[in-house]
Amino acid sequence: MDKESGAAAAAGVTSSREVFGAPCWVNLMTRDLKDAQEFYGAVLGWRFRRTRLGAGFSLAVSNGAPVASIGALEAALHAPAGWTPYFAVTDVDVSAARIRERSATVAVGPLRFPVGRGALAADRDGAVFGIWEGELIPDWLTWRKNAPAWLRLRTRNAFEAAIFYAEVLDWASEQAGCCQVDYEGDEVVLRQEGHVVARLSSGAVETAPDPLIQPRWHVHFPVADVEATVEAARRHGGSVLGRQTTPSGVTEVKLRDADGALFTVAGRPARGDARQPAGTGT
Template identity: 30%
Template sequence: MQEFPEGAPCWVDAMFRDVEAAKTFYGDVLGWTFGESSSEYGNYTQAYSDGKAVAAVVPPMPGADAPSQWCLYLASPDAAATAEKVTAHGGEVLMGPMQVGSFGTMLIAKEPSGAVFGVWQPGDHKGFEKMGEPGAYAWAEVFTRDPAAPDTFLPRVFPYGAQQMEPGSDPDAPDMDFKVFSVGGPGNPVLGRMRMDDDFPPEVPPYIQVYFAVPDCDEAVSKTQKHGGKLHFGPMDSPFGRFAAVADPQGAAFAVIDLSTTTGTMPTFT
């Protein structure tokens, strides 16, 4: 079973008012199958790609009226210690740390500019059993209007190094303000940070965008729209793959990326 270094994305899940509709949608768009719901843990239901655990869906807790959204969990050897770092460096702990049976310990937190993320201290449940392949998690980015906030906060909470994309190194987006956080050296990037520009409506709060790999980006977009989901951006070619930002019919935003279809030169990071 894969062990995840501290700060590395290790799991994603989302709450849905209509879990069965979510299972139908992601089953078609991402090819997922689903296990039995665990009534002991709020009907938490794991999703699988080729028989390997890749995500989970769950109904809202009783009385909760939160919008559907994907939550990215970052690995920690000690969730309680990570919670202390979160609050010490200007973030906010929203839930936990909370032990989830023998599976592990979780907390939900918010970085200072407002993007919500999870932390997972593994027990029996280590995290993703498949990554970077069709049907599985591929990448994630913090979208924020205040880049200095997560840029300062994240390396103080997790053992990150950071590389800034050189201005103008992407000819298609010369004004892009993009940073990459790495663990164990710049050769192992684990998380991106993107400055939200005026193209984002002011009512859209800071968030973390989760990318799922697909064999065909355009087909995934077509299936999303067929089920009543929305296309927010793309499809667009890039040196990292052909990708699009979408939302499912219940409003949970995510992105799909075909990692095998790459175009252009990789931007320079310093």
């Protein structure tokens, strides 16, 4: 353990170096922070508090536990609103270089924040993701176990994508503590210390007009009542893009928020469902 990781551990904070390669957070960038808080507060019941990242960010909390963060887009960027997953890395500069070396894109950063350094990237098929070096949220291990947000990559070829992310994020490497990659049918399943933390599936088409078919990291939020959540989203300016029932009987509904960001709500799986991650599901 290096000096920085040791100091973080002594303070009870998990460092990205301890869980490298794993999804460590999800963040929404939106054009109006206040409107987004009102939407997700009404739809998902979240409350919000300030973060150490500055006035342009807020932390979403559910039942007293952190779920996600929301940040305000700079008006000059003219960027679309969107949810982005972040992956823990040991060295953001090294990971950014690996991304570029593999013909993918580092769009923003690396940038320095009060608690670490991050960058925004897109893989070779255009799916956007972030990398983060530094402190994670307090009690990150509980966040991972309870899975208040979970991820699925819809990509052109899941096996090729898994190789790309393995090379960038040290998945399935010989390093102690790395994420493990398993192949289950036509899916790639990512596990970190036994917890399912992401799934990768094939079939995306980069030029598809339907945003649900384009290569994308989809952020899912488990909810107690899917239909009530969907109706709340509609009442507050959101829209329904599609729905499905998984082979395990879980209802998933793809939504667009009032600012255009895509996200999915899913019913909580039956306890012991082997297709779901530990906690609340994927």
